Amino acid sequence: GKDGKWLFTLHNASVMPFLQYADNRELRKKIWMAYQNRGNNGNKIDNRTNVVHMASLRSEKARLLGYASHAHYVLEERMAKTPENVYNLLDQLWKPALEKAKAEEADIKKMMVADGIKDEVQPYDWRYYTEKIRKERYSLDEQEIKPYFSLENVRNGIFEVTKNLYGLQFKELKDVPKYHEDVTVWEVSEKDGRHVGLLYMDFFPRASKRGGAWMTSYRKEKMTEGKRVAPIISIVCNFSKPTAGNPALLTFDETTTFFHEFGHALHGLLSNVTYESLSGTSVPTDFVELPSQIMENWAAEPEVLKMYAKHYKTGEVIPDALIQKLQESATFDQGFATVEYLAASYLDLNYHSLTGALTQNIVPFEEAAMKKIGLPSSIIPRYRSTYYTHIFSGGYSAGYYSYIWSGVLDTDAFDAFKQKSLFDAATAKSFRINILEKGGTADADVMYRTFRGAGPSIQPLLRKRGLEAIK
Ligand SMILES: [Zn+2]
The missing domain is CATH 1.10.1370.10 (Neurolysin, domain 3)
Incomplete structure (x- = not known):
């Protein structure tokens, strides 16, 4: 309610951009001191x-x-x-x-x-x-990068990586129940066609949806009377929606997030154990990010980028100069x-x-x-x-x-x-x-x-x- 003024809070999403971009050093100091003293001010909280x-x-x-x-x-x-x-x-x-x-x-x-x-x-x-x-x-200009990372191209890239590694195939199913029209459902099968499980993918934000990205299981893999009960796995993200005439374009961070959650999904899908309580991602917390984080490595490899990072309009493969920038900025x-x-x-x-x-x-x-x-x-x-x-x-x-x-x-x-x-x-x-x-x-x-x-x-x-x- 104050004309020509802005309000900043001590939430990360407010403080961090302020600390990155505010030229006024005194104000940066002021917000920083308040930020790092949260819960330490001798008051009732x-x-x-x-x-x-x-x-x-x-x-x-x-x-x-x-x-x-x-x-x-x-x-x-x-x-x-x-x-x-x-x-x-x-x-x-x-x-x-x-x-x-x-x-x-x-x-x-x-x-x-x-x-x-x-x-x-x-x-x-x-x-x-x-x-x-x-x-x-x-x-690094995000707008220069994003056209090479349309959601569809990234998804196809992940499918390709997974096929090359584990021989898995993905087929979209249009006739299964789903909880929202934005959701897509995929049948995952082995190279020889054997059923592995179902994968639900829910990518876009909506009013009722929590922020962030995660993987979850609707049904975990287990064995019942000697038969494998196939898992039903879901990954949920909050990527920017397609706009009129344009597909959803991801930042490289979002691309990495997609590979990451897909890695968790593979952990759930490929599970091959007897007991549900030990299935898929039911592992110690210092181990559970291995299957997800390892996938991020493929996302950033030049050889793999050239497989999937193609301009959504022209189909042009991502130029070497951009790949180099991405790589250099990764260690910065x-x-x-x-x-x-x-x-x-x-x-x-x-x-x-x-x-x-x-x-x-x-x-x-x-x-x-x-x-x-x-x-x-x-x-x-x-x-x-x-x-x-x-x-x-x-x-x-x-x-x-x-x-x-x-x-x-x-x-x-x-x-x-x-x-x-x-x-x-x-x-x-x-x-x-x-x-x-x-x-x-x-x-x-x-x-x-x-x-x-x-x-x-x-x-x-x-x-x-x-x-x-x-x-
Ligand atoms: Zn994770």
Whole structure:
């Protein structure tokens, strides 16, 4: 209601664009301070004592059950097994990520000096200057990219990748019940025509639909009296709708999301187990993103892009120059992104490795945790304690590391293909039999080693994020 003025809130979708684009450094500082102090203002919605209580009670519960800490209790059933294994992975990634972030900070500092700012780089400078550097170096224009990623071409590309890997065929069914006219239904079958399952795809936003993207099962695969009950799987996204005369055109992020959810769908569709409770995606949370994230790797391979990224009007294959831009921009800012993520993972684990009650105020507790890993003052953990909903209300306690754990798995697994060829038949068969078909019927670590012949290496992840060159 104020003429010529705008209102910004502390929601991510409001704060982040402000931090990226607002030229006024004082205002960036103001919104940033408010953002990172959410739940920490000494008023009636201050979360500090809640965090102390929760961390203490979780520790007590774990000890009553005979575990050293909440993390020991949670991780026993995960692929990681112990807090030591998680710390070990985080420690290996920390140094290269920090080195890259420091190099990124030096670039930012240079730009600030050019802008006449003598101050050190502050957290409210990162996103602003990163955006400027991104523009200067990569000038990636979304409008230039999108015509090559029509929904139909991307879908056909995914079908093609899946056919090359697992021999699967997809046929649209027009005469099955569905809950909305936007939904399409596909019969999935083996190369020899045997029925695998049904796949529902629901792509466009509507008023009653939740945001985001996910995969779900209407009927999970299982065996009944020696017969396979075929799964009915669904993937749901929120892509921009086609407009008059134009098909739905995806950004490369959305394209990646489609490949990702399709990977979860394959996990559900190819499941080949006896019990529904162990079927498909019923696996530990630090393993469940392997089948989905590995698919994202194919999406970005030049050889695969040339198969599906074709201009929706002219049919022209995506030019090499655009592919190169996409690839270069993929490693940009990964030092910062990895560091703020790892810092939050350490913080999570520190709270949940307590072997007794938390007796300290959480502000110094968090400070000490960040000092221990040497987090630069220009970066804060992706979530600070008082608004770390993932771990205090979102079911990710002692589990925030899972994203990068899965990241190590998917890049290492994809490397098994790359060492031979993108669609190597023997590797695909092994991935299908040892991982996609198995659901939760075996130990995740054993499944992985059976597929790969060894435990995962972190090198492919470092390479993918551009963290490898710096030693
Ligand atoms: Zn996922």
